[in-house]
Amino acid sequence: MLKLSPILLALLYGLLMWRFSVWRTGRELDARSVPLKDARLDPVLDRMARALDVGHIPVNIYEVAPVNGLAAPDGRIFLTRGMYEAFRQNRISAEELASVIAHELGHVALGHTRKRMIDFTGQNAVRMVLMGVLGRFLPGIGPWLANLVATALAARLSRGDEYEADAWASALLIKSGVGTGGQKSLFGKLEHLTGNAGAGMPAWLLSHPRSPDRVAAIEANERRWGVTGPG
Numbered sequence: 001m002l003k004l005s006p007i008l009l010a011l012l013y014g015l016l017m018w019r020f021s022v023w024r025t026g027r028e029l030d031a032r033s034v035p036l037k038d039a040r041l042d043p044v045l046d047r048m049a050r051a052l053d054v055g056h057i058p059v060n061i062y063e064v065a066p067v068n069g070l071a072a073p074d075g076r077i078f079l080t081r082g083m084y085e086a087f088r089q090n091r092i093s094a095e096e097l098a099s100v101i102a103h104e105l106g107h108v109a110l111g112h113t114r115k116r117m118i119d120f121t122g123q124n125a126v127r128m129v130l131m132g133v134l135g136r137f138l139p140g141i142g143p144w145l146a147n148l149v150a151t152a153l154a155a156r157l158s159r160g161d162e163y164e165a166d167a168w169a170s171a172l173l174i175k176s177g178v179g180t181g182g183q184k185s186l187f188g189k190l191e192h193l194t195g196n197a198g199a200g201m202p203a204w205l206l207s208h209p210r211s212p213d214r215v216a217a218i219e220a221n222e223r224r225w226g227v228t229g230p231g
Helices: 002-031 042-052 081-088 094-109 112-137 142-176 181-193 211-225
Strands: 033-035 060-062 069-071 077-080
Touching: 002 033, 042 094, 042 142, 060 081, 069 094, 077 081, 077 094, 081 094, 094 112, 094 142, 094 181, 112 142, 142 181, 142 211, 181 211
Parallel strands: 060 077
Antiparallel strands: 033 060, 069 077
């Protein structure tokens, strides 16, 4: 039992850190967000709501500049002010913005928030164990290698979640009649919209797949589902 104590402590520490992060994120979102109201989006969101058999899809604006969307741990969907302004400036279409909302809905529907809590806790344990082992045999670089391995593991798991949420979003967009055209065209704009974030980083350290890989995965799903046409 004593040999397991460091691992159990690492798991407990990871769980506590995750809980604190969720609490802090919730407070931040509550303080810096407003409901999204835009008549130009209503038609496409109404189609998605009917496909989901719900009355409406509530979306909030998170008042920060970066271009992004996110699903809060409590299931709420947010678009950043930067993302919404790109829509208002006609840099992205209603269908492209709807694909972001559909993607975040996918994270909620697939339980990725809970899964990430488990992943985060496990990754912290892996990091602590590796730091102890590698630190003995590789003084100096052992902790660095441990962090690199844990980061690569976290990135791999995150990329898997992103592909799953993309597929869920594609299915919703197809079912609602919106189609995947906007979903795929948005990926062609993301690097420009986000300032080319992640450029130069190895693919295995990225938390999100490269845009061309995501488009290829969407088109592969369409072929598997028998979807024809532009999407």
